[in-house]
Amino acid sequence: MSTMRRSVGTALAAALLALTGCTGGTDDPAETSTNPTATSAAPTTASASPTPEPTSGEQTETTAAPPDATETTAAPEVSFGDYGVAAGHPRAVEAGMEILRDGGNAVDAAIAVAFSSAVVEPLTSGPGGGGAALVVPMPGSTAPGAPAEPLAYDYREVVQSSGEVPDSGTGVPGFVAGMALLHAEHGQLPWRDLIKPAIEQAEDGVPVSWWVAQELRTEAGQAATAGLPHFQTPNGEPLLEGDVLFQPELGQTLRDIAKDPRTFYEGDLAATLAEVDGIDAEALADYAVDVREPPRGPVGDYEILAAAPALSGVGLIQLLQVAEAAGAGEVEPGSAAYLDILADAWLVADDSIETVVGDPNFVDVPVEELTDPDLNAALAESEAVGVAGPAADLSPGAPAGRPAAGNTTHLSVVDRDGLAVSMTNTITNFWGSGQEVGGFFLNDHLIRFASTGRTDANDPEAGKRPISYMTPAVLLDDQQRPVLVTGSPGGMRIPDIQAAVISRWALHDIDLQAAVDAPRTHLDDGVLRVEDLPSATTDELTEMGYAVEPVPLSWNLFGSVQALELDHGAGVLVGAVDGRRTGAWDSAAIGRDP
DSSP states (O other), X not given: OOEEEEEHHHHHHHHHHHHHTOOOOOSOTTOOSOOOOOOOOOOOOSOXXXXXXXXXXXXXXXXXXXXXXXXXXXXXXXXXXXXXXXXSSHHHHHHHHHHHHTTOOHHHHHHHHHHHHHHHSTTTOSTTSEEEEEEEOOTTOOOTTOOSSOEEEEOOOBOOTTOOOOTTOOOBOOHHHHHHHHHHHXXXXXXXXXXXXXXXXXHHOEEOOHHHHHHHTSHHHHHHHTTOGGGBXXXXXXXXXXXXXXXXXXXXXXXXXXXXTTHHHHSHHHHHHTTSTTOOHHHHHHOEEEEEOOOEEEETTEEEEEOOTTBSHHHHHHHHHHHHHTTTTTSOTTSHHHHHHHHHHHHHHHHHHHHTOOOTTTSOOOHHHHTOHHHHHHHHHSTTTTTSOTTTTOOTTOOOSOOOOOOOEEXXXXXXXXXXXXXXXXXXXXXXXXXXXXXXXXXXXXXXXXXXXXXXXXXXXXXXXXXXXXXXXXXXXXXXOEEEEEOOOOGGGHHHHHHHHHHHHHHHOOOHHHHHHSOOEEEETTEEEESSOOHHHHHHHHHTTOOEEEOOGGGOOSOOOOOEEEETTTTEEEEOOOTTTTOEEEETTTOXXX
């Protein structure tokens, strides 16, 4: 796969060029002073060192210069029609729909949803973390901002310049750089307009959802917010569902980022961040977003694109291909036989993730082999799947008890031109490291170096990203058109969550809502943890040798899938609501109230 690493100076300078090149922003809460001088730079090759900024005003092919708001653009030859957003909270969906209605494209809307999500669910993502995104155009699209080919962006946290991982697990955040680069390369509306909804939500307040209220009452939630009165009622108790959460300090930080995103990496915010163990000024200034072709492979009648290493997209593709070859499409979905196949296929994929996946800027990852359907079919026919049974790869003496919650958040966006964005953002554990700076929580993403990987492929080094189980994905039809945009939070269970939905939808033609609603399972530490399965299915799995453990919804193990299906015949989107959290979706054609 070809690769480029865009340095933070390049990305943010390009974003500012786009910002100042737009004149349509009005009534902007972030517009408090003259915009800074715009500069731009060409993309770098694979190197951790930033490219020096060239002369001010220079614009290159990597910068998407949005049109003036008064300018009309001819409709592209290839289009879709409907547009919509699926995200973890209705108000984040609303922020994205507002951008799409105002003429923004899917990337613009995804950025707005991402910043809004950081406000309405501050425990899951935000400026103190990072994430990954796929940007997938319609084939042959000439829509403004659409790439020629699908692209995978990795803007997750990296190890500081010393190469040391702090006890907190905090790494150098990439969220702001990622959003800025996505906007510079694909955005059409002014940068400040995309952050405006989040600023208003932070400053005007948002009602606390039942899910955030629940998480405020956990041990981690109370520890992270103990010294933060805006998360508490006047009597010092955690906010309740329906209480209004005001975040003025976060609002000011977002205003600063809207005015000049470089402040996060080189300005006043950077100086504050550099005082945190795990973050240093040099690493902030040198931060580079990783951009490359996404791994892909056939599944059923479709082709799946997924996040590039060191994320687990190759694991998801391998899981699906092994499961399909082992007969997942030929047995009743949700049956014990079906769940057994998925569990065995997960063991194969997890072994790959644990042994050969790592940051591709530091190690060679065998992407082609891991996503080869013939090689994976051979694995399905071997003792790796179905024959040895569930005990083959279990770890005796593994710690028992409640596993880590399914952290993170996901969003999916499609615009009227069929441009699709699948984006997963995180600060890793809920509330991240528990450290709050500038109104947002800092990540603990570097814990993934210790918690994941059995080889030196995932050993920490300066500038390196750890393995992550995040797997934003897009499925294409036989014409290479996006037909399903999907992703989920869920920690190490994300590939299983994605596979459960995709296999039902792609191999059994089950409608999206039913696929999302179906009970989920995950095999880990010798235990098959399950949602509410029929007792007959549980009994059959037990007879097959599984230690089955039903888990409550409050454990937050099985994420919240945010997916959009593109019906190209009708030109409309179909979404699904995942009731495991507060997920929502909306589209222009359906006109749903999110």
